[in-house]
Amino acid sequence: MARPVCCRRISCQPGCRLFKPAGVPALQLETVTLSLDELEAIRLADLEGLYQEEAAKRMNVSRQTFARIVEAGRRKAALALTAGHALRIQGGEVEMSRTRSFTCASCGHVWEVAHGLARPSECPSCKHANIHRSPEDRGQGGPCHGGPPRGTGREQSRRRWGRRRDQ
16 A cells, blocks of 8 residues: 655745647647646756755655656656647645745844745844845745746846846
8 A cells, every 4th residue: 555645845836727738728638737746846946956855855755755756747747848738737735835034134144934924024133124035945936936037038148148238
């Protein structure tokens, strides 16, 4: 008998639940279902570029389990893209991350705030207002994190050509 699936930690719910080829009604397409934990594994490994060990810690699973999750997710995404199937995102044994980490730019103090509470307005240590989400706690864009992913578009162009566009 197989072991029961343990709950995997995800940082946010996706903004869109269905992706499909343009111009084809969803009812006419076969659907591939990508679970929420598979999406999170792909986000951590491919978008954030984390090593499997670090990504596994964030999802609260072993490194081997993370490897199986991300492999299954990549296979499903590749199938949907190459075969022209719709990709539905739903399901999976998941729990939302319970805290957010913040870092003070002034004193370097790091602290956690429970999800659902307002963003802190100042550092609890030095009372400075220049605070940011901790880099290891931030996602890479999308509806949960706001803004475009880092390292794409203009940023890649700056790295490639070594200058800013407006120079």
